[in-house]
Amino acid sequence: QYSSGWCTETVSRDVVASTQKIVGLAQRGCPVDSTTAADIVRWLVKQEAAAPGLPDVLCMERFGWTSDMRGFLLGSRSFGQPVRFVPPGDGERGRAEGYRTKGALDGWVDGVWTRCKDQPAGLAILAMACAPLLSILDAPGFTIDIGGPPGTGKSAACKAALSVCGDPERLGNQWAPNWAGVRGALECGHSVGVYLDDTKFLMGHWETAQIAVYTVFDKFSQPLGQQGGGTRRRRPIRVVLLSTGESAISEHCADAAGAAARVLRLVLPPFATPAGAVEVHEHVEAHHVHVM
Numbered sequence: 001q002y003s004s005g006w007c008t009e010t011v012s013r014d015v016v017a018s019t020q021k022i023v024g025l026a027q028r029g030c031p032v033d034s035t036t037a038a039d040i041v042r043w044l045v046k047q048e049a050a051a052p053g054l055p056d057v058l059c060m061e062r063f064g065w066t067s068d069m070r071g072f073l074l075g076s077r078s079f080g081q082p083v084r085f086v087p088p089g090d091g092e093r094g095r096a097e098g099y100r101t102k103g104a105l106d107g108w109v110d111g112v113w114t115r116c117k118d119q120p121a122g123l124a125i126l127a128m129a130c131a132p133l134l135s136i137l138d139a140p141g142f143t144i145d146i147g148g149p150p151g152t153g154k155s156a157a158c159k160a161a162l163s164v165c166g167d168p169e170r171l172g173n174q175w176a177p178n179w180a181g182v183r184g185a186l187e188c189g190h191s192v193g194v195y196l197d198d199t200k201f202l203m204g205h206w207e208t209a210q211i212a213v214y215t216v217f218d219k220f221s222q223p224l225g226q227q228g229g230g231t232r233r234r235r236p237i238r239v240v241l242l243s244t245g246e247s248a249i250s251e252h253c254a255d256a257a258g259a260a261a262r263v264l265r266l267v268l269p270p271f272a273t274p275a276g277a278v279e280v281h282e283h284v285e286a287h288h289v290h291v292m
Helices: 019-028 037-050 090-099 106-117 123-127 133-137 156-161 179-188 208-217 274-286
Strands: 059-060 071-074 075-081 083-085 142-147 196-197 222-225 231-234 242-245 264-265
Touching: 071 083, 090 179, 106 156, 106 274, 123 142, 123 156, 123 274, 133 242, 142 156, 142 208, 156 196, 156 242, 156 274, 179 196, 179 208, 208 242, 242 264
Parallel strands: 059 083, 142 242, 142 264, 196 242
Antiparallel strands: 071 075, 222 231
C-alpha cells in the first residue's frame, strides 16, 4: 500500500526474494526499508506457499516478440500470448506509458501518411512500421540517419514515424555519449523501433554511434561474461534505429570499416517545405495509433 492508496507493481521473483533488492521498491513509493525488508520478504514467501495455484504469467523486460514468437508486447498491452512488462528502470517505465493511442486510424492516414508518403519522411514511417517483421523474416535491423540544419523537418519526420506505435512525445530518446545508456534504449525497443535525437551529445564519443550501428545490424546473439566465470548469450536486438541531429552519424562512421554501409541516410530534407513539416506535426499530436 502506497501513501496515496493501493497500487500494483510487477517485479521479478528475485526482487521479492531478496532483502537487498526489495528495498529498491522504496523509490517507487513502496513502504519498505532496510529495517522491514526481511519481514516483508518472509511474509511474501509465506503468501506464495499458501497459494500454490497462483497462475504463471510471462514477464519481459523489453518490448516486442516473445522468444517463441507467440506473443507481442507493446507497452502495457500484449497481443497473442499474454505478456506483462517488468520495467528494468524508471526510463523504461515512462517509455511503456508512451505506447498509447489517440485519435483514429482514418485521421492518421489522412493527416500524416497522405502528407508523407511521397516525401522522404515516408521512408522513416515505413521503416518504423516494419520493425516487428525483422524477427519474422530473420532479418537484421538497420539505421535511418536524418541529419541537417534546424528547420528542415527532422523531428517532424521522426515523430510521424513514431506515431505508428504510440505517442511521439513520450517515445523519443536522446543520444548519450556512453554506450550503456544507448544499449538500454535499443534493447527495450526490440522489435518496435527506437528514436535517438540530437547527435551533438556524441561529440567526442562517435564510437558510441558506431557500436550502435553494428549492434543494430548484427542479427546474432552476443556472448557476455558473467559472475563466477563463463559466458551467457544476449539475444540479438532486432530494432530499427532512427537518428537525427545537425551532424549525421554516417559522416562520423566513415573511418569505421563497414559502419557507414549499414546506415541509410536521407540526403534530401524530409519535407519539401517547412509548412509541410508543421502540418504533419499538428496531425501527429491529434492522431497516433497502433498501425504496426
